[in-house]
Amino acid sequence: MTDTTPTPEILPADAPQQGREATDATTVHREDYQPPAFWIDSVALTFDLDPAKTRVLNKMQVRRNMAVPAQPLRLDGEGLNLARVLVNGQGASFKLERGQLVLSNLPEGDAPFDLEIFTTCQPEKNTQLSGLYVSQGTFFTQCEAEGFRRITYFLDRPDVMSVYTVTLRADKAAYPVLLSNGNLVEQGELEDGRHFARWSDPFKKPSYLFALVAGPLVAREQRITARNGREHLLQIYVRAGDLEKTEHAMRSLMASIAWDETRFGLPLDLDRFMIVATSDFNMGAMENKGLNIFNTKFVLASQATATDQDFANVESVIGHEYFHNWTGNRITCRDWFQLSLKEGLTVFRDQEFSMDMAGSASARAVKRIEDVRLLRTMQFAEDAGPMAHPVRPDSYQEINNFYTLTIYEKGAEVVRMMHTLVGEAGFRKGMALYFERHDGQAVTCDDFAQAIADANPQSPLAVHLEQFKRWYSQAGTPHVQAEGQYDAAAQTYTLTLTQTTPPTPGQGEKHPLIIPVRLGLLGRNGAALPLQLQSEQGVQELGLEATLVLHERQQSFTFTQVGESPVPSLLRGFSAPVVLHQNLDDDALETLLQYDSDPFNRWEASQQWAQRIIVQALADGDAQAAPRLPERYLAALRHLLADAQLDAAFKDLVLTLPSEGYIAEQLDSVDPQRIHAVREALQDHLAQALHAQWQTVWEQHHDTGAYQPDAHSAGRRALAGKALAMLVRDARRTGDAVWPGKAYQSFKDAGNMTDRFNALSALVQAGHPLAEPALERFHQVFRGESLVLDKWFQLQASAPAQGQGEAASVLARVQRLMQHPDFSLRNPNRARSLIFAYAQGNPAGFHRADGAGYQFWAEQVIALDAINAQVAARLARALDRWAKLAEPYRTAARAAIARVAAHEPLSKDVREIVQKALAAPAA
Numbered sequence: 001m002t003d004t005t006p007t008p009e010i011l012p013a014d015a016p017q018q019g020r021e022a023t024d025a026t027t028v029h030r031e032d033y034q035p036p037a038f039w040i041d042s043v044a045l046t047f048d049l050d051p052a053k054t055r056v057l058n059k060m061q062v063r064r065n066m067a068v069p070a071q072p073l074r075l076d077g078e079g080l081n082l083a084r085v086l087v088n089g090q091g092a093s094f095k096l097e098r099g100q101l102v103l104s105n106l107p108e109g110d111a112p113f114d115l116e117i118f119t120t121c122q123p124e125k126n127t128q129l130s131g132l133y134v135s136q137g138t139f140f141t142q143c144e145a146e147g148f149r150r151i152t153y154f155l156d157r158p159d160v161m162s163v164y165t166v167t168l169r170a171d172k173a174a175y176p177v178l179l180s181n182g183n184l185v186e187q188g189e190l191e192d193g194r195h196f197a198r199w200s201d202p203f204k205k206p207s208y209l210f211a212l213v214a215g216p217l218v219a220r221e222q223r224i225t226a227r228n229g230r231e232h233l234l235q236i237y238v239r240a241g242d243l244e245k246t247e248h249a250m251r252s253l254m255a256s257i258a259w260d261e262t263r264f265g266l267p268l269d270l271d272r273f274m275i276v277a278t279s280d281f282n283m284g285a286m287e288n289k290g291l292n293i294f295n296t297k298f299v300l301a302s303q304a305t306a307t308d309q310d311f312a313n314v315e316s317v318i319g320h321e322y323f324h325n326w327t328g329n330r331i332t333c334r335d336w337f338q339l340s341l342k343e344g345l346t347v348f349r350d351q352e353f354s355m356d357m358a359g360s361a362s363a364r365a366v367k368r369i370e371d372v373r374l375l376r377t378m379q380f381a382e383d384a385g386p387m388a389h390p391v392r393p394d395s396y397q398e399i400n401n402f403y404t405l406t407i408y409e410k411g412a413e414v415v416r417m418m419h420t421l422v423g424e425a426g427f428r429k430g431m432a433l434y435f436e437r438h439d440g441q442a443v444t445c446d447d448f449a450q451a452i453a454d455a456n457p458q459s460p461l462a463v464h465l466e467q468f469k470r471w472y473s474q475a476g477t478p479h480v481q482a483e484g485q486y487d488a489a490a491q492t493y494t495l496t497l498t499q500t501t502p503p504t505p506g507q508g509e510k511h512p513l514i515i516p517v518r519l520g521l522l523g524r525n526g527a528a529l530p531l532q533l534q535s536e537q538g539v540q541e542l543g544l545e546a547t548l549v550l551h552e553r554q555q556s557f558t559f560t561q562v563g564e565s566p567v568p569s570l571l572r573g574f575s576a577p578v579v580l581h582q583n584l585d586d587d588a589l590e591t592l593l594q595y596d597s598d599p600f601n602r603w604e605a606s607q608q609w610a611q612r613i614i615v616q617a618l619a620d621g622d623a624q625a626a627p628r629l630p631e632r633y634l635a636a637l638r639h640l641l642a643d644a645q646l647d648a649a650f651k652d653l654v655l656t657l658p659s660e661g662y663i664a665e666q667l668d669s670v671d672p673q674r675i676h677a678v679r680e681a682l683q684d685h686l687a688q689a690l691h692a693q694w695q696t697v698w699e700q701h702h703d704t705g706a707y708q709p710d711a712h713s714a715g716r717r718a719l720a721g722k723a724l725a726m727l728v729r730d731a732r733r734t735g736d737a738v739w740p741g742k743a744y745q746s747f748k749d750a751g752n753m754t755d756r757f758n759a760l761s762a763l764v765q766a767g768h769p770l771a772e773p774a775l776e777r778f779h780q781v782f783r784g785e786s787l788v789l790d791k792w793f794q795l796q797a798s799a800p801a802q803g804q805g806e807a808a809s810v811l812a813r814v815q816r817l818m819q820h821p822d823f824s825l826r827n828p829n830r831a832r833s834l835i836f837a838y839a840q841g842n843p844a845g846f847h848r849a850d851g852a853g854y855q856f857w858a859e860q861v862i863a864l865d866a867i868n869a870q871v872a873a874r875l876a877r878a879l880d881r882w883a884k885l886a887e888p889y890r891t892a893a894r895a896a897i898a899r900v901a902a903h904e905p906l907s908k909d910v911r912e913i914v915q916k917a918l919a920a921p922a923a
């Protein structure tokens with residue numbers, strides 16, 4: 001309930017080319033792609049696992065790719081100690097060049113040869129969490145995107161696919177569980193208390209999908225029989241104390257398997273499927289073949305320690321990684337520019353999975369609204385900033401910087417538009433053709449689009465395929481202007497749609513896209529009007545809802561026999577990732593909010609209305625008294641709250657004002673303090689004006705019975721939590737002690753983490769004196785639960801200042817928390833919960849007129865960069881939008897970025913981010 005603002009290559013002839021001169025030698029360009037000069041058909045790896053010095057023996061069968069000119073073999077490696085290189089059992093001559101191992105005198109012709117490489121590495125010194133590392137006494141690997149080269153020399157690129165056999169040897173007492181991809185084929189004892197396990201993966205895979213785990217873990221096990229009769233063993237490995245928290249993860253895994261069988265006809269292809277959880281992880285989770293490795297945050301859940309949001313996230317991330325088994329692993333990416341081939345498609349699949357699991361139409365809409373909110377707040381900002389890039393980028397310096405909202409979330413929207421243009425059945429046919437053509441291959445985004453189109457030759461996607469593919473090549477968020485003209489005499493309604501895309505760095509000229517616009521027309525009484533579209537072939541009867549396909553810069557659509565001036569409901573379900581501009585008056589917004597059959601657009605009407613009120617309040621300036629919400633808007637919200645037909649979760653979303661981050665994106669010049677003040681004042685007014693309703697809502701919703709994490713009861717808890725927050729907020733005005741007291745009581749007595757945390761947040765966000773004892777007690781109770789401690793840090797970092805003066809400021813609080821014995825910069829979850837929550841989730845606490853927030857940010861980026869470059873580079877993006885800030889923020893922010901950029905040494909991860917930020921055009 002708190003704000004979630006915190007995710008054959010032929011260029012079209014008209015696609016602009018990137019300016020190559022401007023970028024330095026370390027930039028990788030998509031158009032430079034060359035097939036590999038060698039193939040590696042099989043790999044046998046033997047690990048002698050030791051935290052201080054692990055020995056890796058890598059025996060490969062290599063063969064020349066005769067389709068490319070003969071050249072030396074260049075193997076990638078990073079941070080390795082090389083001991084031996086043998087070719088066909090003989091010592092071979094080699095060079096080390098820019099980190100690569102170069103072998104020149106290799107056997108000629110296409111006959112395979114043996115290449116044996118012996119190296120060592122130091123897992124306990126690996127703080128980057130890429131390659132082989134140790135976390136709490138257990139070995140883990142993370143190889144995507146380019147971590148395998150930190151384990152052994154290899155052709156570390158996704159289009160080189162090999163069959164792996166892996167032997168793990170380690171001390172048996174310290175590392176009783178030894179896991180790798182595929183099937184366990186042999187295990188046994190060795191001398192000196194050591195043991196071994198041998199794993200064999202029947203599927204060819206690229207190196208980024210390799211994984212091993214070794215340590216003292218326990219597993220929840222489940223045997224299942226698939227629809228096709230095949231039996232599988234499912235295992236979820238965690239540390240001994242965490243086993244009771246894996247039930248929801250196992251349920252989610254079983255549901256994912258069943259869903260992919262039913263919705264896409266895609267079965268599990270392995271006898272054994274394992275998930276392992278670690279608390280030291282750079283991202284959410286990783287889809288290694290048969291051995292998914294997860295951040296504990298997305299596996300462990302119990303009602304005592306996890307919120308409803310956590311339960312939903314576990315389900316969705318387990319789904320995501322499982323669905324990668326087909327979309328990512330069976331068919332993978334030719335090169336990393338094609339990353340969205342697997343990520344966009346798999347996000348689309350996990351979104352659909354979550355919606356299907358949610359059940360009712362209204363619960364589905366809630367999930368869609370949450371996804372769109374993330375896209376519009378975070379991805380649209382990315383698309384408008386210095387890191388803007390196409391869904392299929394043209395260049396990068398560090399690929400880890402391109403695991404972005406554009407690749408994931410916009411990529412999913414591109415897949416969703418294809419789904420809209422060919423229909424659900426057509427999309428399933430397209431997926432079937434995609435697997436028929438490309439199973440076992442490393443392919444491109446174009447291959448995917450081609451398969452979906454070829455399976456649906458009559459569809460608008462096939463008709464407009466070349467133009468549709470601009471969604472992959474063109475960066476930036478398109479804007480669509482909608483203008484409606486009603487002709488009462490002719491009884492026609494003409495809708496004119498105009499599209500433009502603003503320029504992005506390196507891409508000045510933009511071309512029209514294919515934009516599906518789902519729409520309906522409403523009468524003033526809210527009834528849906530039948531759609532009769534005039535076209536060259538005559539009048540088409542479209543029923544009550546249709547999808548128009550905008551393909552020109554400007555197009556007009558005329559509907560006939562329209563008996564009254566209609567209210568247009570455009571872009572239903574957010575049918576395209578665009579910014580829609582239409583000048584609807586309050587009457588129209590009220591009609592949509594009350595009557596639209598599309599729940600997404602009902603919510604959207606509430607947001608547009610609120611946005612307009614906020615923008616007006618900002619324009620009115622400081623001279624004005626505290627801004628207020630107009631009575632008409634409040635009346636509409638009261639009406640909606642009282643509607644017994646609507647889901648509680650949906651009401652919660654409608655009653656949430658646009659976040660400060662979203663508001664900022666709509667403005668040309670951003671004063672974060674001013675936005676905060678206005679939004680807070682409006683929230684205060686919402687608390688006051690709906691006081692009676694909030695009380696009723698709390699009374700009707702706060703008891704949700706025995707805990708179940710399903711969408712319906714989660715929605716009830718969310719709305720009750722919002723009501724409580726509003727009532728505690730309003731107590732600041734009235735001086736009432738009852739509601740803060742109830743909040744404290746609810747915090748103490750709650751039977752689940754959702755209610756407990758909502759009550760705690762209500763006190764902390766309102767800055768109530770009870771917040772302090774509550775926070776203390778919370779820490780006492782949960783000090784042994786690191787995922788709960790993350791929440792404790794995060795809440796304090798994202799809450800407003802708790803009083804006047806520097807000592808009471810958010811920054812001072814964050815700096816005190818950095819000294820807390822439970823804080824550590826080394827653990828990414830903990831660093832995110834404090835530093836990222838401050839820099840990205842607390843605009844008013846971070847954007848200080850004295851620039852102290854930015855200076856703190858610069859220090860932390862530099863400190864983190866020495867430990868973990870991937871995590872540091874994510875934090876570095878917090879100031880992406882500096883050029884939009886008003887003074888004095890703008891100058892101070894730029895200075896902080898320049899300070900990071902000037903620091904030596906700097907990882908190439910962080911360097912790319914700050915260089916691009918500083919190159920942003922002066923706004």
Ligand code: TRP
Binds near residue numbers: 283320
């Ligand atoms: N492929 C993972 C996913 O989306 C993402 C991922 C996990 C990742 N760990 C990573 C990407 C480390 C880069 C680096 O499911």
Ligand code: ZN
Binds near residue numbers: 320324342343346
């Ligand atoms: Zn993924």
